[in-house]
Every structure is written in C-alpha cells, then in structure tokens.
Amino acid sequence: MAHDSAATRARLLDAAYEEFVAVGLAGARVERIAKAATANKQAIYAYFGSKDALFDAVLDTRLQVLADVVPFRPDDLPGYIGALFDQLCLDPGLMRLTQWKALERTDASDAEREAHAAKATALADTLGIGLEPAVDVMMVVLAVAQAWLFTSPAVRNPMGANEGARRRRHRESVIAVVRAVVESASR
CATH class of the missing domain: 1.10.357 (Tetracycline Repressor; domain 2)
Incomplete structure (x- = not known):
C-alpha cells in the first residue's frame, strides 16, 4: 500500500490540535498525538521537527483557516x-x-x-x-x-x-x- 504523506501530516495536525487544546504545549505528549493520528512518533519529528514546531504548525494552520473563513x-x-x-x-x-x-x-x-x-x-x-x-x-x-x-x-x-x-x-x-x-x- 502506498504511503500518503499529506494524509499522515493532516492526521497529525488534527490529532495535535485536539491534544494541544486539551492540555496545552507543556502537557501534550507526542506519543498520544501519534497514537490518535494512527502514526508513529518519528512521523512527528520527520514532518515537524519537534513538538514545539508541531504546536506552531497547528496554531498557524487553524488561524489561517479562521482568516479564510x-x-x-x-x-x-x-x-x-x-x-x-x-x-x-x-x-x-x-x-x-x-x-x-x-x-x-x-x-x-x-x-x-x-x-x-x-x-x-x-x-x-x-x-x-x-x-x-x-x-x-x-x-x-x-x-x-x-x-x-x-x-x-x-x-x-x-x-x-x-x-x-x-x-x-x-x-x-x-x-x-x-x-x-x-x-x-x-x-
């Protein structure tokens, strides 16, 4: 089965949004985000580099959606x-x-x-x-x-x-x- 990196990235962003909303950056755990996204922790680091960068990406994405809407x-x-x-x-x-x-x-x-x-x-x-x-x-x-x-x-x-x-x-x-x-x- 072919790997869809765009879909994995989108699932990670969605799962991270839920995690960050619930517990913030400090309380968030990459393990929970990866599990919720049906991905592995390495995917987070491969796509975003760090938990902090993932937080930034989630915030930027959601604020851009808000600005578009x-x-x-x-x-x-x-x-x-x-x-x-x-x-x-x-x-x-x-x-x-x-x-x-x-x-x-x-x-x-x-x-x-x-x-x-x-x-x-x-x-x-x-x-x-x-x-x-x-x-x-x-x-x-x-x-x-x-x-x-x-x-x-x-x-x-x-x-x-x-x-x-x-x-x-x-x-x-x-x-x-x-x-x-x-x-x-x-x-």
Missing part, C-alpha cells in the same frame, strides 16, 4: 466581529489553543506581528485615525468578541435562559459595542 473587513468591523464571534462559537477549541499559546509563549511571532500590523494599518486607513488608536480599537473589539468564550456558563447565563437565545443576545451586544467603539474612534 472570516476575512478581516475594516470597512465593516461590526459585521466582521459578528462573523468572528459566530466562528469562535463553532470552534471554541481555537480560543483555548490561543490561550495556551499566550500562557506558554508570551512573545508574538513575526507572523503574528505582521498580521496584526496589517489589520491595524487597514483599520487606521479606513477610519482615518492614527495607527496607535487603531491598535487600541482592535484590542477592544477582539476582546469583546472573545469574552463570551472566556466566561463560565454561570456568568454567561446566570438566569438559566435558553442558551441559543442568550448567545444571540450576546452576539447582538457584541456588535453594538463594536459599532459604538468604531463610531467613537472615528470622531
């Missing part, structure tokens, strides 16, 4: 944040993965810096504001979009309301806050 729209920041909120609700593991990254690796990579700088520049140009205020706007709106996922169910829904209805109301609130932030920054 929810393209940045500086001319419609409320719409962008609504779409981002929806996607993060569909894949809460991505937020957990990025939190592990923030906890275990405090420095931003060059790719992260470039991606955020490009977004801030586009937002500054669109809103007609300086780059520093645009960075502040980006930080606020991204925090607002992600807040839902960082709070416990008891905080998100203290009255035990219908979860779907509560999520829709929260989404509307997120969009309203972002709209207000954009209007304020544009003045």
